[in-house]
Amino acid sequence: MNQNKMISEVVGELLGEDAVTIVMYLKGKEQVSEFEVARVMKTDIHLARAMLYKLYENNLATFERKKDRVKGWYVTFWDFFPDNIPYIYKKLQSKKLESLRERLMRETDNEFYMCTNACTRMDFDKAAEFNFKCPECGCLMNPMDNKRTIEFINEKIQDLQKEMASAPG
Ligand SMILES: [Zn+2]
Structure with a gap:
């Protein structure tokens, strides 16, 4: 960079x-x-x-x-x-990395449910609260494969790490 x-x-x-x-x-x-x-x-x-x-x-x-x-x-x-730019930059990037890792953990630790009309997406506990019926349209909520989301977050983490490693200063 x-x-x-x-x-x-x-x-x-x-x-x-x-x-x-x-x-x-x-x-x-x-x-x-x-x-x-x-x-x-x-x-x-x-x-x-x-x-x-x-x-x-x-x-x-x-x-x-x-x-x-x-x-x-x-x-x-x-x-x-x-x-101070390089120092602040590193601080901001580490914060971003941290929040991506938290998101990744949320995705890997939870099962997600989504309604047939795609109006809501929620984790298991929340979906159970609604008896697996969408609070927006009343449709049944189905478990959702979040492999793509996890892949996407992993890619973003790798990109960010590469960026941080190549940063001057
Ligand atoms: Zn719905």
């Missing part, structure tokens, strides 16, 4: 697509003023500031406050801070 992809994944998952746009703009530049960011984002200065400070709170940007000699007010100047 290349560095840009990792950056946009991390920033996007943490703070959303607007933050990715800001980071990609700051990247490779130095000391970008908050007003320039607002202009690039086509947003007002308050929203731009809010987004920039969110980056700062997540250790993804640093700033310096300088007094504008002409106007007399303070302006912040921003830099992208990439050092």
Whole structure:
């Protein structure tokens, strides 16, 4: 995985697509003023500031406050801070891996039932509560082969592990 992809994944998952746009703009530049960011984002200065400070709170940007000699007010100047990206990336990926493993366990440990019209799918205990009749349409619920689902989750786990192994940093 290349560095840009990792950056946009991390920033996007943490703070959303607007933050990715800001980071990609700051990247490779130095000391970008908050007003320039607002202009690039086509947003007002308050929203731009809010987004920039969110980056700062997540250790993804640093700033310096300088007094504008002409106007007399303070302006912040921003830099992208990439050092924590690989660490945050690994943390996010491990969390995803963990939840996939939990899903896999749920699928392998339970028998699932689905109604003939495919409106509901539930595990054995839940289906038994409804006497194996679909709560939506009243049809009989049948045990379902979840081999494909298990295969699918297993593939996703393998992909994620490969991705994590090839990540820089
Ligand atoms: Zn149904």
